[in-house]
Amino acid sequence: MNTATLFQSKRLKHEMTNMKSWSDFARHCTVLLAAGAALTLTTASSADVEMAPLPLKLPIPAFMGTPTDMPLDENLVEKPSEKPRAPFMAPKGVENVAFKKKVTSSDKSPITGTLELVTDGDKEANDNSFVELHRKTQWVQIDLEKKHKIYAIIVWHAHNTYQVYHDVIVQVSDDPDFTQGVQVVYNNDQDNSSGLGIGTDKEYFENYEGRLMNAKGVEGRYVRLYSKGSTYSALNRYTEVEVWALPAQ
Ligand SMILES: [Ca+2]
Numbered sequence: 391m392n393t394a395t396l397f398q399s400k401r402l403k404h405e406m407t408n409m410k411s412w413s414d415f416a417r418h419c420t421v422l423l424a425a426g427a428a429l430t431l432t433t434a435s436s437a438d439v440e441m442a443p444l445p446l447k448l449p450i451p452a453f454m455g456t457p458t459d460m461p462l463d464e465n466l467v468e469k470p471s472e473k474p475r476a477p478f479m480a481p482k483g484v485e486n487v488a489f490k491k492k493v494t495s496s497d498k499s500p501i502t503g504t505l506e507l508v509t510d511g512d513k514e515a516n517d518n519s520f521v522e523l524h525r526k527t528q529w530v531q532i533d534l535e536k537k538h539k540i541y542a543i544i545v546w547h548a549h550n551t552y553q554v555y556h557d558v559i560v561q562v563s564d565d566p567d568f569t570q571g572v573q574v575v576y577n578n579d580q581d582n583s584s585g586l587g588i589g590t591d592k593e594y595f596e597n598y599e600g601r602l603m604n605a606k607g608v609e610g611r612y613v614r615l616y617s618k619g620s621t622y623s624a625l626n627r628y629t630e631v632e633v634w635a636l637p638a639q
């Protein structure tokens with residue numbers, strides 16, 4: 391018998407001596423068992439997270455169907471789906487933590503709209519619902535105010551007409567300057583024209599569903615989204631960005 395077991399045995403003997411009856415002892419054991427069961431339950435719930443479909447609210451579609459007259463290289467651009475996107479499963483309790491959070495950008499004077507539009511909750515395809523940034527590679531960045539565990543990032547650039555945005559790169563970091571600890575969630579810059587590394591994700595057609603990127607629980611405080619114009623315009627429009635996450639432990 392080791393010291394710990396001997397100690398426990400002595401302690402139990404002591405407690406039994408002090409108990410007035412067997413019913414006292416039984417009550418004591420029940421309390422101990424209940425405490426043990428509660429502990430087991432806590433361990434099980436943290437290891438086995440309950441999942442639920444992301445409670446997304448989609449805007450009204452500005453057009454129906456899929457483009458037929460757009461040149462489409464299936465190696466580069468994803469074929470538009472005829473079906474609605476399948477529900478995305480994430481841990482129960484995730485929230486859009488980007489809502490009303492501060493947005494900064496590489497473009498200090500947007501052509502139309504303001505940066506607040508990126509996280510104001512309006513994702514409709516109206517002309518006054520997006521901020522329009524200048525040409526070439528531009529980014530918008532959201533400060534989540536503290537570190538989060540991120541499960542999905544959804545972006546609506548502009549979904550008023552058929553178009554494919556170029557160099558869509560999404561990164562997460564704890565560094566507001568994105569010089570260190572940068573984690574890449576999405577990158578479809580397949581020819582590295584934005585110079586942030588070759589991406590292996592595909593380009594895609596914008597529509598009312600936005601683009602949902604699986605962030606796989608990546609942790610960070612800042613989310614940065616790049617783009618370099620679209621098939622419609624050399625300018626960069628952002629209607630809304632959602633970041634579905636839980637606070638990081
Ligand atoms: Ca908006």
Ligand SMILES: [Ca+2]
Pocket residue numbers: 556557578579580581582583584
């Ligand atoms: Ca490119």
